[in-house]
Amino acid sequence: MNRQHWLTAAVLGIALPAACLSACGQDRGGFKQIDQSFSPDASVDAPDCRxxxxxxxxxxxxxxxxxxxxxxxxxxxxxxxxxxxxxxxxxxDRSSNGCDFYFQSPQLMKRLPPSCYAAFVVNTSNQPVELSLELAGEPVDVSKTMFLTKPGSATLLQHTGPIPVGESVIVFLSDASPEMPRNIEWELSYKACPAGVTPATFAQTLTGGTGVGSSFRLQTNAPVSLAAMYPFGGATSYVPTAGLILPVASWAKEHILVNGWEASESGSPGIQIVASEDETEVTILPKRDIQDGEGVKGGRAGRPAKYMLGKGQYLRIVQDEELTGSIITSTKPTTSFGGHSCGDVPATAATCDILAQQIPAFEHWGSEYVGVAYRPRLGNEHEAVPYRIVAARDGTMLEYDPEIPPGAPTMMNAGETVTFRQGTGDAFVVRTQDTEHPIYVAAYMTGSSGDGKTAKSYGGRGDPEFVNIVPAGQYLNAYSFYADPTFGETSLVVVRAKLRGEFRDVWLECAGNLTGWKPVGTRGEYEYLRVDLARNGRAGESFGESICQNGLQRMKSEGPFTATLWGWDYAASYAYPGGMAQRKLVEAPLGSVH
Structure with a gap:
């Protein structure tokens, strides 16, 4: 969103690069080789014949x-x-596909009106799917809230009944109640659901800031892939974000807190911690003080702060002091969503956006990642993309292939966060010494207006967003996901890994077997390519008589790969991975925080 408008609306409300303590040599001495067989279970040791x-x-x-x-x-x-x-x-066999999900609006700023909140549900099973929705323990009627779109079209067609095999629907979850009073902030910040849509619920009050709320619960009779978009509506929403939602089966009792970005004059970082069972005690060991909020008692840095949550409740903490790297434990499985009320990336740039991603549990973090991002907005493959790494253990050593990006860390300690920049097409691999030194990695799109100094302007193309990079140990070989048709630019980024020493074909429904792969690094273990699903407000790439377009996408391979969607338009963007496994990659627990 344009900062000048943001200030006019009167709705204004860190990760510091660590010193490189030591450098990892280019030889691989001391680094344990990772098994590239990508078994769906948790093991990364030498394969056996079980x-x-x-x-x-x-x-x-x-x-x-x-x-x-x-x-x-x-x-x-x-x-x-x-x-x-x-x-x-x-x-x-846990993955992002599941039958039971909890999630909530990523709106963190209380002064902003509640806009249209929607979910993309893709039937990944072999049978028709029926879904149900509840909020605060009460069932919600979804019979009139489901819609279909045709490939490349944003026209909504109402859907009733089960979701057919391999198909998708948009479920409109909530919007502001017509009775809520409007003011100038609504004119600049509110995005209603499309005409003809009746959402499942209407928000009656403003929400945001530190407090406790109720999550939506979506259940199905067979596995689905689920992503959420807020606000729904593409470029005209100005501050959109999207995220892959992970099912309850993938939740755990240990997490490392990840905020969306550092504070700026436009907004503050935040976190949402969700419980699926009553009497769930959550303990946070914060790296900085937790500030008091509405019904929430804060706590001092380095001292455990305890909170009790009921089934379907979430704890929301929003403050300028970033808490990334703090430890979260719970007596029953929980999950966390990292975000920002409206992040400027970098903090000196204009045109902020809401940021939100569901953060995988600590035991699902990986020790090897491939960094490569969207098609460059102005054609320059060296367009600077911020990457953020969060470490879980002291003495985490990192090496890179083909070379260390400027400012990238080579040694990190537990809870430490480092941000560095690398060209969007300057692909690299980062890995640690073993699976018991896992890291979290995110990629960002910067604001479109720049700051007139060091942050480049992109003439209104895109805006801040961040996305989880899927660790290599969580690659799958089949994905079904939905590209929002209201965005004029959509770049699908695909990375494949070798399976038993060979790359396998990757099939995309609109393209067939993909060609034009580029190597990542010098070891020959990964390759990447991009496919345009939309460009300049029109359809994407052509493959023979077939044309790739926004809407439902299906991909498969005999080998492991990952696929990430990046969509943008005027002063708006979103990104989310098309799916990921949730294998237990880390055996040693974080340890008690009490």
Missing amino acids: HQCSLDGRSIVEACTGTVVETCPDHLACGGAKCIEPCAAAAE
Whole structure:
């Protein structure tokens, strides 16, 4: 959103690069090689011949050879090396696909009106999907809130009944009540749901700042992929963000807190911690003081602060003092969403956006990541993309391939955060010495207006956003996801890894088997490419008689890969990964914070 407008509306409300303590040499001495077989279970050791589920969850295979032992019937799926009921299988072999989700609006600034909040639901199972919604423990009628779109079109077509196999719907979750009083801030900051849409709920009050709220709960009878968009509506919403929602089966009791970005004059970093069971005690060991909020008692840095949450409740902490790197533990499984009320990236630049991503649990963090971002907005592959790394353990050593990016860390300690910049097309691999020294990595798009000094202007193209980079250990081999058709630019970024020494074809429904792969680094373990799904407000790339467009996307391969959507328009952007596994990659716990 334009900062001048933001100031006019009167709605204004750190991660410091660590010193490089030591440099990792270019040889690989001391760094444990990571098994690239990408077994769907938690193991990263040398493969054996036990039975396990295939990457797509449709078969039982031998781990050492990939030979199919049994193909599951259509009404079942593989979970725990058995063919079982699909929701049970999804819970057993955890990924971003699931049947039970909790999530909430990422709105963190109380002065802003509640805009249109929507979810993209993709049926990833082999049977029609029925869904239900509840809020604060009460059922919510969704019979009139589901809509379809055709490829490349933003026209909404109402949908009733189950979601067909392989199809998707948009579920409109909430909007501001018509009875809420309006003022000048609404004219500049409010985005209503599209005409003809009746959302499932209407917000009656302003929410934001530190406090406690109620999450939506979405349940299905078979696995789905779920992403949420706020506000819905593309460029005209000005401050949009989107995120992949992770199912309850992937939650855990240990987390490292990740905020969206540092504070600026436009807004503050925030966190939302969600419980799915009553009497869930959450303990935060904060790196900085937690400020008091509405019904929330703060705490001193370095001292455990305890909070009790009920089923479907979330704790929201919004303050200028960033808490990234703090430890969160809970007596029952929880999840966290990192965000920002309106982040300027960098903090000196104009045109802020809401930031929000659901942060994987600590045990799902990885030790190896590939950094590569969207198609450059002005054609320069060296367009600076901020990357952020958060470390979980003391003595975390990092090495890079092909070379260390300027400002990137080579040694980090527990809870430390470092931000550096690398060209969007200057792909690299970062890895630590072993899986017990995991890291979190995020990529950012900068604001479109710059600051007139060091931050470049992009003439209104795009705006701040951040996205989880999927660790290599969490790659899958099939994804179904939805590209918002209200955005004029959509860049799909695909990274593939070798499986047993070979790259496998990656198939995209609108393109067939993808070609034009580029190597990442010098080791030959990863390749990447991009596909335009939309460009200059029109359709994307052509492949023979087929044209790629926004809307539902389906991808598959025999090998592991990851796919991330980046969409932007005038002073607006969003990004989210198309999916990810939720394998337990880290064995040693964080330890008690009491």
